[in-house]
Amino acid sequence: MIAALVIAQAVTPNAIDKFGNALASGIALGAIYAILALGFVIIFKATQVVNFAHGGIAAFGAYMVVYFATVLNVPGRWLSFLPFGVQWTLSAILAILVTALLGVIIERIVIRPMIGKALFAVAMITLGVDLIIRTITVDYMGNQSRGLGDPWGAGVFVFGGIRIAHTQVVTVLVAMIAVGLLAWFFRTRTGTAMRATAFDQEAAMAQGISVGKVFAIAWGIGAALAAIGGIFSSVFPRGAAGVTPFTALIAFRAFPAVIIGGLDSISGAIVGGMLVGLAEVFAASYLGSVSWLGTGFAGIVAWLLMMAVLLIKPYGIFGTEEVRRV
Amino acid sequence: MLEVANLEVVYNDVVLVLRGLSIEVRDGQIVALLGANGAGKTTSLRAITGLLDVHEGDVTKGHVNWNGSRIDDKDASHIVRAGISQVMEGRRVFAEMSVDDNLKTGAITNKSSSSEKSAYQRVMEMFPALQSRRKDSAGYLSGGEQQMLAIGRALMSNPKLLILDEPSLGLAPMLVQQIRDIIVDINKQGTSVLLIEQNASMALSIADYGYIMETGKVVMNGESSKLLGDEDVQEFYLGLRTEGGERKSFKDVKHYKRRKRWLS
Numbered sequence: 001m002i003a004a005l006v007i008a009q010a011v012t013p014n015a016i017d018k019f020g021n022a023l024a025s026g027i028a029l030g031a032i033y034a035i036l037a038l039g040f041v042i043i044f045k046a047t048q049v050v051n052f053a054h055g056g057i058a059a060f061g062a063y064m065v066v067y068f069a070t071v072l073n074v075p076g077r078w079l080s081f082l083p084f085g086v087q088w089t090l091s092a093i094l095a096i097l098v099t100a101l102l103g104v105i106i107e108r109i110v111i112r113p114m115i116g117k118a119l120f121a122v123a124m125i126t127l128g129v130d131l132i133i134r135t136i137t138v139d140y141m142g143n144q145s146r147g148l149g150d151p152w153g154a155g156v157f158v159f160g161g162i163r164i165a166h167t168q169v170v171t172v173l174v175a176m177i178a179v180g181l182l183a184w185f186f187r188t189r190t191g192t193a194m195r196a197t198a199f200d201q202e203a204a205m206a207q208g209i210s211v212g213k214v215f216a217i218a219w220g221i222g223a224a225l226a227a228i229g230g231i232f233s234s235v236f237p238r239g240a241a242g243v244t245p246f247t248a249l250i251a252f253r254a255f256p257a258v259i260i261g262g263l264d265s266i267s268g269a270i271v272g273g274m275l276v277g278l279a280e281v282f283a284a285s286y287l288g289s290v291s292w293l294g295t296g297f298a299g300i301v302a303w304l305l306m307m308a309v310l311l312i313k314p315y316g317i318f319g320t321e322e323v324r325r326v
Numbered sequence: 327m328l329e330v331a332n333l334e335v336v337y338n339d340v341v342l343v344l345r346g347l348s349i350e351v352r353d354g355q356i357v358a359l360l361g362a363n364g365a366g367k368t369t370s371l372r373a374i375t376g377l378l379d380v381h382e383g384d385v386t387k388g389h390v391n392w393n394g395s396r397i398d399d400k401d402a403s404h405i406v407r408a409g410i411s412q413v414m415e416g417r418r419v420f421a422e423m424s425v426d427d428n429l430k431t432g433a434i435t436n437k438s439s440s441s442e443k444s445a446y447q448r449v450m451e452m453f454p455a456l457q458s459r460r461k462d463s464a465g466y467l468s469g470g471e472q473q474m475l476a477i478g479r480a481l482m483s484n485p486k487l488l489i490l491d492e493p494s495l496g497l498a499p500m501l502v503q504q505i506r507d508i509i510v511d512i513n514k515q516g517t518s519v520l521l522i523e524q525n526a527s528m529a530l531s532i533a534d535y536g537y538i539m540e541t542g543k544v545v546m547n548g549e550s551s552k553l554l555g556d557e558d559v560q561e562f563y564l565g566l567r568t569e570g571g572e573r574k575s576f577k578d579v580k581h582y583k584r585r586k587r588w589l590s
Binding site: 116189192193195196199200201202203204205206207208209210 | 375376377380382401402403405406407411412414418419420421422423427430431432434435479480483
């Protein structure tokens with residue numbers, strides 16, 4: 001029935017433009033979800049912890065960009081000879097590194113002492129961490145939305161009727177770079193140690209791998225990816241006004257992507273993120289005018305998709321069957 | 327030299343598994359640690375290599391010394407770095423990873439890349455069977471190949487002492503022979519070996535010295551030749567007939583006698 005409605009609308013004029021626009025923003029949104037899901041999966045795979053603080057960490061990353069790029073102008077104030085775009089990028093990288101550090105600190109302080117304890121308790125702790133991070137950032141940064149001061153603004157590429165925002169292109173590029181870096185990382189010594197730890201923790205310890213170090217690195221990488229997701233969901237066209245206290249909720253919209261892909265699968269996170277992003281945007285542009293669905297239907301499409309996938313594949317598309325559920 | 331003295335290990339604060347275990351592995355030796363299921367062999371291994379934490383176990387008395395310094399309070403990574411490496415029971419290879427990557431995890435404590443390279447070379451020479459399967463997932467190897475990979479992985483850290491936990495478990499007799507020869511070979515190259523086994527005849531055939539454990543204690547120890555000649559060892563561990571060469575009928579076996587213990 002929904003498919004019939006989509007087809008009925010597809011034959012109207014400008015159908016190709018509409019489809020193209022939806023496809024472009026769907027892929028860009030999918031890239032954001034994929035990045036967020038990747039960070040989530042890496043933490044889960046290495047440490048078995050369901051990280052409910054992911055959204056808070058993502059928003060923290062975006063706030064850090066606001067802070068470094070627009071408030072402090074670091075490191076741009078010492079590098080004023082560089083073009084503005086480069087200055088902003090350096091601030092963003094600094095913000096991502098600071099967020100990664102936050103991840104490592106969280107791991108060291110609240111996760112490490114809980115190793116071997118009930119996973120449910122650890123998940124609840126991350127929920128508390130989420131609240132703490134969000135409260136503190138909002139305390140410092142205020143309740144109103146804050147622009148990130150990014151160099152792309154509301155610029156768009158126009159191809160006939162199809163309009164693609166500069167930020168959307170950048171989002172997809174950054175996502176591809178991040179995935180490439182991760183693929184490289186997993187081949188390095190430390191990456192191999194991380195894969196070994198994820199597969200069999202005790203056997204990894206027996207090889208002399210320091211599991212604590214692996215956990216810290218996993219949290220660092222997960223938090224850095226969350227920050228990237230948070231940054232790109234706070235720029236045009238997703239969050240044109242900038243980062244707000246509600247930015248943290250983006251992680252809950254990426255959650256179906258994680259489940260669809262399978263909690264412990266890297267490629268699943270990418271596929272799940274893309275599926276959810278495309279589904280959300282297509283639902284918004286094609287089903288928005290279907291009155292009986294009401295407004296905001298796009299917001300629950302991801303969850304419907306998740307339920308459908310779980311009915312057929314209870315462990316997600318790429319998930320390992322015997323993985324422990326929380 | 328590895329020295330375990332009066333070691334007592336308790337799991338979950340209540341289950342007493344090791345009750346004053348004392349063993350010694352001198353440099354260059356092959357030492358066999360024998361015992362039935364549940365005697366505490368694997369627990370001894372965990373206590374030596376710092377893996378008790380994972381199983382909620384604690385050393386409550388006694389100590390483990392390695393070349394004069396205490397290691398029972400150190401973590402696993404420190405102990406590997408100090409030169410003690412292990413092959414865990416059931417092989418425990420990283421099935422999803424390639425053979426090469428498995429070996430790479432074994433070399434994680436190996437600081438210089440040249441010593442890693444020479445360790446890799448040595449493993450490949452020792453196990454030619456692995457050479458053709460370097461890129462394959464470890465999970466697709468046969469049981470014997472997986473055991474070789476597990477031993478190779480443990481050798482990647484260039485250990486001074488190698489501890490093997492039941493390397494013959496679940497392998498065909500021919501492969502057990504092969505593993506046995508490999509252990510002798512490793513020992514000849516200058517690594518001491520602590521061999522934890524249920525297969526007493528295999529272990530004692532290559533060991534210099536042997537310990538027999540029961541319910542958390544050493545009940546008998548001595549040169550392997552002496553143990554091999556002992557009547558009780560022959561009957562209980564080697565399954566050799568006793569009493570004047572007569573083959574024993576099963577109905578003559580007194581079962582309470584089979585439960586004989588040296589202690590208590």
